Amino acid sequence: NLCNGHEAALERVQGITNCELQFMNADILDSNTLDKVFNNFKPEAVIHFAGLKAVSESVADPLKYYEVNVGGSISLLKTMSKAKCNNIVFSSSATVYGDPQYLPYDEEHSTNPVNPYGRTKLMIENIINDWITTDSKRRGTILRYFNPVGAHESGQIGEEPIGTPNNLMPYIAQVADGRREYLNIFGNDYDTADGTGARDYIHVVDLALAHIGALNQNKLNKFEILNVGAGKSTTVLELLKKFEETSGVTINFKYLPRRDGDLAAFWADSSKAFEKIDWQPERNIKKICEDTWCWHKLNPTGYGPK
Ligand code: WQD
Numbered sequence: 051n052l053c054n055g056h057e058a059a060l061e062r063v064q065g066i067t068n069c070e071l072q073f074m075n076a077d078i079l080d081s082n083t084l085d086k087v088f089n090n091f092k093p094e095a096v097i098h099f100a101g102l103k104a105v106s107e108s109v110a111d112p113l114k115y116y117e118v119n120v121g122g123s124i125s126l127l128k129t130m131s132k133a134k135c136n137n138i139v140f141s142s143s144a145t146v147y148g149d150p151q152y153l154p155y156d157e158e159h160s161t162n163p164v165n166p167y168g169r170t171k172l173m174i175e176n177i178i179n180d181w182i183t184t185d186s187k188r189r190g191t192i193l194r195y196f197n198p199v200g201a202h203e204s205g206q207i208g209e210e211p212i213g214t215p216n217n218l219m220p221y222i223a224q225v226a227d228g229r230r231e232y233l234n235i236f237g238n239d240y241d242t243a244d245g246t247g248a249r250d251y252i253h254v255v256d257l258a259l260a261h262i263g264a265l266n267q268n269k270l271n272k273f274e275i276l277n278v279g280a281g282k283s284t285t286v287l288e289l290l291k292k293f294e295e296t297s298g299v300t301i302n303f304k305y306l307p308r309r310d311g312d313l314a315a316f317w318a319d320s321s322k323a324f325e326k327i328d329w330q331p332e333r334n335i336k337k338i339c340e341d342t343w344c345w346h347k348l349n350p351t352g353y354g355p356k
Contacts, residue, residue, distance in 0.1 A: 051077040054102075054212060056353035062206040078122035081129060088133035095137035096130060097261055098123065101170070104216050105145065105311065108167035119170035120177070127181050136188040138178060139264045144196045144250075144279065144316065146172040154250075154319040157194070157275045165311060175275070182273050189272045191264040196250035196279030196318050198257050200338040201345035208345030209254075210352030219251070219342060222290060226299045227346045233301055235286050237308035242315050246286035250279040250317035253333035253341070263327030270326055279318025280331045289335065296339035 076083040101119045108115040145168035146161045182188040199219040201208030215221040224230045238245040260278045
């Protein structure tokens, strides 16, 4: 429904792939339109990305997150059932794990999300599992994303958050391109290499390729959960310095107290994805910064007005 997206991105994707995309602007909660779309296109499979994803917003407005993320997924699965579309790949998140009992997180780690956003993702994983159990032809793959960053190397498509970026990488990029004066670093007293928070940053194209692998699913069980991360952690200061080297721009910053709800450090054990869908990340932090900077230089105002 483009609530946080741009139709221009779809035109650019067609340019990059030289493939025609058929697009229907519809809301996942609108079952009638969803049924029409499935009758029209008769999809063999669904990659379910549609959801709200700002942790802080989910804390402020939980009912909106349960309605859109959980309600929307139920609406989609009901339409898939009617259309006999039996294959779903779902965009989940490492936030389902909660406080680390051990690191790196593997798929067996306990799941105890500490915010409504993470709770919606875990609920949807369980709903998909129950949906699959009721029909032997159904199958589903849950991809637990770590921290998606970067842009397509063409510089044609990339991340353009609406308003002030919640996430680190788009904020750094907006300091580099002059839209913001400095970065606020939330906490420098964590038990990490340099005291700043450490995360597992995964290039968005590596992430996309994991979805292709999941769709093929030849070595996967009917219901499979896979971590999709780089398998290593990078601190805020390390990412900032790599971005400075790449862009040649100094990124000014100030330290602020820790942000509520933040964990010190977490990263993925993605060995199961390597084993099951023959996937591993190929793009490192340097490439992530290069592609992000290329997108920002070519598109100083993102996709432009909606
Ligand atoms: C990363 C690090 C911050 C901004 C969230 C969601 C997760 C996923 C990705 C949806 C932390 C620090 C950040 C800033 C900073 N979203 N930081 N200054 O919180 O790990 O994950 O986004 O799928 O589900 O939980 O990502 O980029 O917000 O923070 O110092 O202006 O950067 O403290 O250590 P996070 P983030």
